[in-house]
Amino acid sequence: MDKTAKILTFTTIDPAIDRATITAFRNDAHRCSYGETCPFEEASYLKWIERRVDRFPAGFVLVKEDGQPIGQLELQIVSIDDVEVGFINLIYLVPAYRGNEYGNLLTDYAETFFKSNGVESYQLRVSPFNARAIAFYEKSGFQKIKEVTQPHVLWCYMKTIGR
Numbered sequence: 001m002d003k004t005a006k007i008l009t010f011t012t013i014d015p016a017i018d019r020a021t022i023t024a025f026r027n028d029a030h031r032c033s034y035g036e037t038c039p040f041e042e043a044s045y046l047k048w049i050e051r052r053v054d055r056f057p058a059g060f061v062l063v064k065e066d067g068q069p070i071g072q073l074e075l076q077i078v079s080i081d082d083v084e085v086g087f088i089n090l091i092y093l094v095p096a097y098r099g100n101e102y103g104n105l106l107t108d109y110a111e112t113f114f115k116s117n118g119v120e121s122y123q124l125r126v127s128p129f130n131a132r133a134i135a136f137y138e139k140s141g142f143q144k145i146k147e148v149t150q151p152h153v154l155w156c157y158m159k160t161i162g163r
């Protein structure tokens with residue numbers, strides 16, 4: 001796949017229309033993070049998405065190529081230690097699109113979103129089990145800042161973007 005020949009669009013999630021797609025994508029991301037042993041709570045996820053899409057319509061998007069969903073982003077602004085920062089709740093590509101630098105197109109979109117919201121850095125949390133995502137974050141300029149347990153162990157990464 002030649003990413004230079006491709007144009008991605010980022011379309012606000014419609015929880016009613018996109019329900020099956022976002023559930024499948026979120027389930028797969030959950031598997032990448034925690035394996036098969038930890039069930040994903042679909043009903044509570046869909047309720048949460050409805051609220052967050054209303055708050056951050058440009059942050060909760062399906063990534064499409066030629067009209068077909070190939071990925072998903074969940075981006076929001078949160079307060080951590082009394083500082084407003086960007087937060088990636090989900091970055092997801094379907095398997096066929098991994099390993100082709102499409103991930104950079106997703107972080108480019110995320111950074112534009114975060115800059116337009118006036119934050120200087122953004123964070124995310126990743127399972128130590130998810131070696132591929134960790135390799136992606138580390139080569140993309142993220143730094144590990146701490147480890148939390150909620151209830152799984154998660155590594156917290158941060159990237160500074162300036163204004």
Ligand SMILES: CC(C)(COP(=O)(O)OP(=O)(O)OC[C@H]1O[C@@H](n2cnc3c(N)ncnc32)[C@H](O)[C@@H]1OP(=O)(O)O)[C@@H](O)C(=O)NCCC(=O)NCCS
Pocket residue numbers: 028029032033090091092093094097098099100101102103104125126127130131132133135136139
């Ligand atoms: C996270 C994600 C967006 C990154 O996009 P991507 O296209 O896969 O990223 P890249 O291929 O550019 O980078 C991944 C790196 O990990 C490496 N890698 C792949 N499998 C790996 C593994 N099992 N262990 C360690 N490194 C691995 C790749 O070789 C690549 O490094 P390289 O470019 O130096 O060769 C994508 O993998 C994805 O959607 N994963 C599923 C959902 C997910 O886990 N999201 C994150 C939740 S926190």
